[in-house]
Amino acid sequence: MSKIRLMLVDDHEVVRLGMRAAFELEPDITIVGEASNGAEAVAKVGVLAPQVILMDVRMEKMSGIEACREIKSRDPQVNILMITSYTDERAILASTLAGASGYLLKNVSRAELLKAIRRVATGASLLDPKQRQQALTTATANAPKEAITEREREVLALVARGYTNKQIAEGLSMSEKTARNHVSHILEKLGLTRRSEAAVYAVEHNLVPPRQSQQHEEKNK
Incomplete structure (x- = not known):
């Protein structure tokens, strides 16, 4: 056993x-x-x-x-x-x-x-x-988009593109620890649990400008 x-x-x-x-x-x-x-x-x-x-x-x-x-x-x-x-x-x-x-x-x-x-x-x-589902739905619906700082919006955009903390750190010229903290704060502010949920939120709320995302992708190639 x-x-x-x-x-x-x-x-x-x-x-x-x-x-x-x-x-x-x-x-x-x-x-x-x-x-x-x-x-x-x-x-x-x-x-x-x-x-x-x-x-x-x-x-x-x-x-x-x-x-x-x-x-x-x-x-x-x-x-x-x-x-x-x-x-x-x-x-x-x-x-x-x-x-x-x-x-x-x-x-x-x-x-x-x-x-x-x-x-x-x-x-x-x-x-x-x-x-549990009701809590997730309520938290997502009431998530204060205005509470997210400009820097956090940049991080969130990269999360939505599937970037790891290391890739976010490299793309935005910050330490990996700072990138990880930004992601944790974003999840807390949005009342979400996983990065995948944050990615969905970013897409649904148009927080992933195509030009900006493309620039970050090119920078990380």
């Missing part, structure tokens, strides 16, 4: 120790590693190859929601279960849009948490599909 590869992400060591103690004796779960913040989780996920990530929502350096969005954009197959101490409707919506498979409070029982981990490990979601 293959075990569920679980990664723990929380900025409190005591919490991580408690989680580890709760799962270590489960025969179908193996803890492949830990991270103390979102940035560390993003950096480690490619090496640890977790099947499920149990991720705290609020952390320094990079929040769980930002990390969730970044991880899902890199590997959609990773299943992320958000967990927090507080009920926050906006955080629930943001987690949903970021691609999380579920959202639980830390006072959930051990049995319920184990059930949730096993469920999302199969690729299932704890979120109602209709509610």
Whole structure:
């Protein structure tokens, strides 16, 4: 029987120790590693190859929601279960849009948490599909196009052309980290989860001027 590869992400060591103690004796779960913040989780996920990530929502350096969005954009197959101490409707919506498979409070029982981990490990979601689709539709419809800066419009245009962060950085003379941050901010402002959704938004809202796109393409050849 293959075990569920679980990664723990929380900025409190005591919490991580408690989680580890709760799962270590489960025969179908193996803890492949830990991270103390979102940035560390993003950096480690490619090496640890977790099947499920149990991720705290609020952390320094990079929040769980930002990390969730970044991880899902890199590997959609990773299943992320958000967990927090507080009920926050906006955080629930943001987690949903970021691609999380579920959202639980830390006072959930051990049995319920184990059930949730096993469920999302199969690729299932704890979120109602209709509610998720409604959240995506509402966020996209209400996305404030005016909130996007001119620089972000340039980045978004290249995202719509299928450029990677590295190619965007080269095309717009910026660091790859800056390009990645721009993409993350754009997704957050538009209330979207994936680059492909941002590309569709850009096309639908005529944010991809053909001449500008062509110039960038020629520059990157």
